[in-house]
Amino acid sequence: MEVERDRSDEARDSTRRFQHQITVMRQEIQNLRKHMDSAVRAHKKSVHALQNLLGNISNNELPQHSQSPLVESSTAFSLEKGNIPTVPIGYIDSCFSSKNGTPRQPTICSLSRAKLQINRSVFNNPEHSLIGLHQYSHVWIIFVFHKNGHMNYKAKVKPPRLNGMKTGIFSTRSPHRPNAIGLTLAKLEQIKGDTIYLSGIDMIQGTPVLDIKPYIPEYDSPQLKSMDQLTKNVICQDFPLFPTFEGEFSESETEDNSVKRELTSSETPEGFLGASVYCSGESRSSRSEYEDQQCPVSSITCEAVSHLDTQPAAQISKENHLLSALLKIKDYLNESAASSKNEDAKAVVETDCSVGDALSEKSRTSSLEHAASEESASTTVASWVRESPVSSLEVRFTPHAENALSDFQPANQTGATHPRRPAFHYLRSLDEAKDAIKAVLSADPRSVYRRTRCLDQLFYFTLDGAHITCWFGEGFAEVVQIKPIQNHQEMPAM
Numbered sequence: 001m002e003v004e005r006d007r008s009d010e011a012r013d014s015t016r017r018f019q020h021q022i023t024v025m026r027q028e029i030q031n032l033r034k035h036m037d038s039a040v041r042a043h044k045k046s047v048h049a050l051q052n053l054l055g056n057i058s059n060n061e062l063p064q065h066s067q068s069p070l071v072e073s074s075t076a077f078s079l080e081k082g083n084i085p086t087v088p089i090g091y092i093d094s095c096f097s098s099k100n101g102t103p104r105q106p107t108i109c110s111l112s113r114a115k116l117q118i119n120r121s122v123f124n125n126p127e128h129s130l131i132g133l134h135q136y137s138h139v140w141i142i143f144v145f146h147k148n149g150h151m152n153y154k155a156k157v158k159p160p161r162l163n164g165m166k167t168g169i170f171s172t173r174s175p176h177r178p179n180a181i182g183l184t185l186a187k188l189e190q191i192k193g194d195t196i197y198l199s200g201i202d203m204i205q206g207t208p209v210l211d212i213k214p215y216i217p218e219y220d221s222p223q224l225k226s227m228d229q230l231t232k233n234v235i236c237q238d239f240p241l242f243p244t245f246e247g248e249f250s251e252s253e254t255e256d257n258s259v260k261r262e263l264t265s266s267e268t269p270e271g272f273l274g275a276s277v278y279c280s281g282e283s284r285s286s287r288s289e290y291e292d293q294q295c296p297v298s299s300i301t302c303e304a305v306s307h308l309d310t311q312p313a314a315q316i317s318k319e320n321h322l323l324s325a326l327l328k329i330k331d332y333l334n335e336s337a338a339s340s341k342n343e344d345a346k347a348v349v350e351t352d353c354s355v356g357d358a359l360s361e362k363s364r365t366s367s368l369e370h371a372a373s374e375e376s377a378s379t380t381v382a383s384w385v386r387e388s389p390v391s392s393l394e395v396r397f398t399p400h401a402e403n404a405l406s407d408f409q410p411a412n413q414t415g416a417t418h419p420r421r422p423a424f425h426y427l428r429s430l431d432e433a434k435d436a437i438k439a440v441l442s443a444d445p446r447s448v449y450r451r452t453r454c455l456d457q458l459f460y461f462t463l464d465g466a467h468i469t470c471w472f473g474e475g476f477a478e479v480v481q482i483k484p485i486q487n488h489q490e491m492p493a494m
């Protein structure tokens with residue numbers, strides 16, 4: 001009996017223990033469910049936000065937000081974590097409907113036009129966002145290459161101007177890049193309410209635009225430098241060899257034991273007219289190297305001190321020559337600095353252009369302008385950009401194509417428009433249309449593949465309301481047909 005009672009007590013105990021364990025497990029399951037539910041909710045929220053974002057970009061649609069979508073989505077995204085919420089501020093309405101034939105850069109066809117309406121869902125009053133922009137002639141358009149296909153990108157690409165050779169993606173303007181971001185400097189033609197009108201564009205119809213920024217040469221172009229920036233201290237430590245000048249040097253020792261060399265030839269290849277070059281901090285004992293035109297320079301000051309005529313025009317021109325020469329020295333030294341193994345070495349050349357009181361402010365300004373243009377020569381660009389192996393083409397029109405073009409009605413034409421005639425919406429005259437076609441074709445818009453493998457194939461592209469057919473021969477492109485684009489999207493004239 002006793003044993004049986006013990007057994008039933010044990011059984012009751014273990015039942016109670018099991019029941020307790022079941023309760024604990026239920027509780028845990030409930031907690032887990034709650035966690036899972038909130039995780040699923042968070043996941044759904046971010047999927048939804050991403051879908052919105054992708055939808056916006058690919059469908060040209062913006063969700064209606066009660067407040068700025070950027071502000072609203074900031075809870076789901078975090079800039080600090082690299083999640084960058086972007087919302088197109090609008091979509092390009094372009095004279096190019098597809099990639100084929102669209103200029104590779106805005107400079108190719110200044111007649112290529114587009115408009116951009118700021119989306120009402122980004123700002124309650126989109127026109128307010130454009131206030132002040134009319135003061136600028138050019139704007140940067142930052143956009144998404146939305147027709148890139150599968151977002152393929154590679155570290156090395158073959159830009160068309162390199163004719164099949166490869167280079168690193170970041171040394172090119174290829175559309176196929178990690179974030180598919182494009183950057184175009186366009187001419188700002190006019191602003192009407194919430195819409196800007198642009199020319200010189202290389203974007204296709206429907207391109208989502210992320211931002212507009214004014215082009216400010218003072219900030220955006222290294223070519224414009226103030227005199228202050230040009231007049232820098234010369235510190236050129238330890239290494240570079242002074243460039244070889246073939247002028248006559250005279251030498252003297254200065255009070256601080258520096259060597260002063262004066263160059264007086266007007267025949268030097270550098271265009272020197274007169275300058276004193278001080279190589280300070282250098283003892284006479286090391287001067288022997290100078291005999292071989294190799295002067296290790298520790299500090300250089302270039303001064304234009306003499307040989308300037310009293311005629312203002314001549315002064316200007318001579319000072320310009322001098323500045324140009326000084327800037328060349330600067331370039332030379334900076335190049336030496338860049339190629340030097342001496343990591344600490346600095347090469348900043350003083351272009352001290354104070355040529356005395358004799359020079360008027362006008363000549364000084366002129367010198368500055370000249371210096372600025374000289375500075376532009378010091379901006380370096382990959383040689384294939386300026387000296388492409390692909391040459392520009394002569395563009396011809398067959399009589400048939402010319403005839404077809406004359407049927408078109410230009411944009412902005414006052415008076416009665418003929419409903420049957422095909423119309424341009426951006427191009428304002430037939431001459432403009434012809435020039436735009438010429439500009440597009442002379443830059444050879446074919447891909448390298450087409451250029452090399454499909455030589456005898458026809459090439460098609462669209463421009464404004466026209467569908468253009470052409471073929472390419474050795475050094476030329478010939479337009480053979482121009483037809484109106486069927487169901488061409490109506491665009492209000494600019």
Ligand SMILES: C[S@@+](CC[C@H](N)C(=O)[O-])C[C@H]1O[C@@H](n2cnc3c(N)ncnc32)[C@H](O)[C@@H]1O
Pocket residue numbers: 099100101102103104105106144145146147148173174175181182183184185202203204206207208
């Ligand atoms: C070489 S990219 C240069 C664009 C810009 N100027 C830049 O440097 O970022 C210009 C080419 O991109 C292509 N393109 C233009 N708009 C596009 C878009 N929305 N999606 C994909 N490709 C586009 C056209 O074929 C055009 O010739």
